[in-house]
Amino acid sequence: MKNLILEAQNLRVDFSEKTVLNDLNFDLEKGSFLSIVGENGVGKTTFIKVLLDEIKPSSGKVNFLPDRKQVKIGYVPQFRNIDDEYPLSIKDFIALNFNERKLPWLSIKERKTLNHVLKQTKLEKIKNEPLGKASGGEKQRVYLAQALVMQPNLLILDESTASLDPASKEDLLNLIKELNREENLTIIFVTHDIQLAKNYADKYLFLKSDGYEQGQISKLKEQEFWEDDAHV
Ligand SMILES: Nc1ncnc2c1ncn2[C@@H]1O[C@H](COP(=O)(O)OP(=O)(O)OP(=O)(O)O)[C@@H](O)[C@H]1O
Numbered sequence: 521m522k523n524l525i526l527e528a529q530n531l532r533v534d535f536s537e538k539t540v541l542n543d544l545n546f547d548l549e550k551g552s553f554l555s556i557v558g559e560n561g562v563g564k565t566t567f568i569k570v571l572l573d574e575i576k577p578s579s580g581k582v583n584f585l586p587d588r589k590q591v592k593i594g595y596v597p598q599f600r601n602i603d604d605e606y607p608l609s610i611k612d613f614i615a616l617n618f619n620e621r622k623l624p625w626l627s628i629k630e631r632k633t634l635n636h637v638l639k640q641t642k643l644e645k646i647k648n649e650p651l652g653k654a655s656g657g658e659k660q661r662v663y664l665a666q667a668l669v670m671q672p673n674l675l676i677l678d679e680s681t682a683s684l685d686p687a688s689k690e691d692l693l694n695l696i697k698e699l700n701r702e703e704n705l706t707i708i709f710v711t712h713d714i715q716l717a718k719n720y721a722d723k724y725l726f727l728k729s730d731g732y733e734q735g736q737i738s739k740l741k742e743q744e745f746w747e748d749d750a751h752v
Pocket residue numbers: 535536540558559560561562563564565566567598
């Protein structure tokens with residue numbers, strides 16, 4: 521029997537102008553590394569927002585297993601609004617994500633988790649610097665760190681590598697793959713970089729304007745992806 525973390529059943533999302541997800545049936549096994557691909561506007565972020573309960577499906581549903589309470593989602597969104605003058609230090613920004621903060625300062629346990637995550641994401645040396653001054657690659661690691669401090673068992677990254685140079689992309693993906701392998705963290709990674717998906721993911725969900733495809737990443741044909749893109 522499959523050990524699932526979530527399943528989507530007959531999922532459909534209608535916006536006033538168009539239907540973006542139509543009768544999507546999909547399941548995800550614990551510990552998998554899924555890449556969601558597809559052209560702009562096809563519904564990748566919408567699907568993520570349904571998982572986060574930020575968008576209600578028009579019909580169908582998502583089930584988390586064994587139940588919603590036991591699936592902790594860490595989310596790195598597609599867009600962030602951090603300008604050069606952003607005042608918080610890297611470590612204070614990461615600490616914003618400790619949920620259920622009761623105290624204005626960090627508990628011993630929270631401090632331990634924060635230090636562990638700073639080490640994992642290789643941010644120890646620059647933890648006291650202002651986030652606004654960090655490079656694009658460093659910022660992405662900070663956003664990942666912020667998602668990790670809540671100790672998720674499902675990590676969702678929406679286009680987190682889009683603005684990175686090839687070496688920084690590999691660095692970030694290596695780190696995510698390590699978390700996937702060593703901590704059995706389930707990963708959902710949205711990307712337009714099909715080669716990156718092939719190098720790191722084990723499953724794919726290919727959303728299209730007229731349907732979807734899913735399977736083992738080795739079966740995803742690069743050519744087909746670009747052919748579909750060319751229709752736009
Ligand atoms: N709240 C909303 N109300 C109306 N339309 C919306 C809403 N959210 C998304 N859409 C539309 O739904 C479609 C899918 O958007 P979505 O952001 O899911 O695409 P995407 O696959 O993530 O694209 P990209 O690759 O550009 O990030 C788009 O046409 C978008 O304009």
